[in-house]
Amino acid sequence: MNPILVFCEQRDGRLKKVGLEALGEACRLTKPLEREIIAVVIGSSVSALAQEPARHGASRVLVAEDPTLAYYSSEIYSTILTEVAIRLQPVAIVMGATAMGKDLAPKLAARLTSALIQDCVALEMDTDGSLLATRPMYGGKLHAVVKAKNPLMQIVTVRPNVFSPLEPQPASDILVERLTIAVNGTRPIARVRETHKTAGGRKELTEASIIVSGGRGLKGPEHFTLIEELAAALGAAVGASRAAVDAGWKPHSYQVGLTGKTVSPQLYIACGISGAIQHQAGMSSARTIVAINNNPNAPIFKLASYGIIGDLFEVVPLLTEEVKKLKTG
Ligand SMILES: Cc1cc2nc3c(=O)[nH]c(=O)nc-3n(C[C@H](O)[C@H](O)[C@H](O)COP(=O)(O)OP(=O)(O)OC[C@H]3O[C@@H](n4cnc5c(N)ncnc54)[C@H](O)[C@@H]3O)c2cc1C
Missing domain, CATH: 3.40.50.620 (HUPs)
Structure with missing residues (x-):
């Protein structure tokens, strides 16, 4: 067979x-x-x-x-x-x-x-x-x-x-x-001589089993530290919405969505992301989606397995603290 x-x-x-x-x-x-x-x-x-x-x-x-x-x-x-x-x-x-x-x-x-x-x-x-x-x-x-x-x-x-x-x-x-086949006889038209990593050891989004993403709700690039701290506590990769990327807060390699990366983690935590259809295109197959948003009508809540209606500036640090406590046991 x-x-x-x-x-x-x-x-x-x-x-x-x-x-x-x-x-x-x-x-x-x-x-x-x-x-x-x-x-x-x-x-x-x-x-x-x-x-x-x-x-x-x-x-x-x-x-x-x-x-x-x-x-x-x-x-x-x-x-x-x-x-x-x-x-x-x-x-x-x-x-x-x-x-x-x-x-x-x-x-x-x-x-x-x-x-x-x-x-x-x-x-x-x-x-x-x-x-x-x-x-x-x-x-x-x-x-x-x-x-x-x-x-x-x-x-x-x-x-x-x-x-x-x-x-x-x-x-x-x-x-x-x-x-032993082929390798010796093949003379490629182009050959890669070296590669350079841009992400500096950052967890690859498409491989990550947990992703914490930030959107325009973060209000500025400096507040991405909140996302990074939660991600570090969870051992997660950091992602971003296009609004955050277009604003120059994160490079395009962080973008999740139609014109960014398609991800399928076990857990996706969307912080200050409205959940536009183009963002959903990249993350809707995540197994569990947690949305943190202060607008109860944000479309992300229709997709989310768990929703937290609240200010991410209060909720995210609390979550980080709780995860750290659980980890130290
Ligand atoms: C062709 C095309 C391709 C696109 N591709 C992509 C793509 O690949 N990826 C992508 O993400 N988008 C993409 N977009 C853009 C998409 O339509 C949205 O504009 C974008 O996803 C919005 O990003 P956002 O959710 O961060 O911002 P917003 O839509 O502005 O949402 C911000 C959210 O933060 C919440 N918020 C604000 N303050 C707080 C707070 N203190 N606490 C909690 N919540 C708060 C608000 O309630 C709001 O829901 C594309 C658009 C087009 C036309």
Whole structure:
């Protein structure tokens, strides 16, 4: 039976959680059919990472390791995955809907002439073995269930933090195969020589399981410290509405929403954010939403699991204090 291929993205020698989430979902999908689940890891010095997909449901791990793979290249990565896919004929190729996944998946789909379904939030297997993929559309206003016309080798990207990874199992004698294909023969048109981080160690919004965001209700950039203190107490990432970003209080990399980042944390705390439809487009799939706003009619309350009607300048420091107390126990 054709396997499912899961591309497990790594950056700086660490696997992204979404790869393990994709593996968990692939295991759930294939349980009745017992398809093989094959993980692919690509990079420089990444052999040590092979055990992690194995502990999270992969029955086989393919590793493409070469110093030239230190930086992501859509050309080389898609060449490697194309060769793997042609050899193994997977029924589906799954990867995270991350910046890398969103860049890589279309190139791979074009090379394999496969269907591509991006940013999925639910997956099911249809009776004919093809995938039924649910993806938000129109900024999250509706969810469409999409089925590829050609069910062979469908490529899907999955939204981070939506699916659950399996509980890690003890490492077994899993088959780890080193890929020598393509890497040497590929001469890319462009090569990344170095990368610079702009966020200075800041938690990545799209990966975070807790996000505290601030909006225009903060009234000035200096008050973002309130948000940062609550985020630090919770171990959360900091986000912002477009109004806060447009005002220059935070860089665009903080923006959540239609023209910012799409996030799916377990907990999203919106402070002084009205909840405009364009903001909701980026955060409505958060599992639990807490809104702090002094206007009881703010649209964010329609979406929120818990709402606090009050002045954020009073509520946020109290919350921070309570979280700190709970943590110190
Ligand atoms: C094409 C397009 C794309 C867009 N993309 C995005 C996007 O990606 N992300 C995004 O966020 N927006 C986006 N927007 C903008 C969006 O429409 C809103 O203008 C924006 O989200 C408003 O930001 P806000 O909620 O911080 O500000 P406001 O709408 O001004 O809301 C501020 C809120 O703070 C509350 N408040 C004020 N003082 C306090 C206080 N002391 N305590 C508690 N609450 C208080 C107010 O009651 C109010 O609800 C986009 C718009 C367009 C047209």
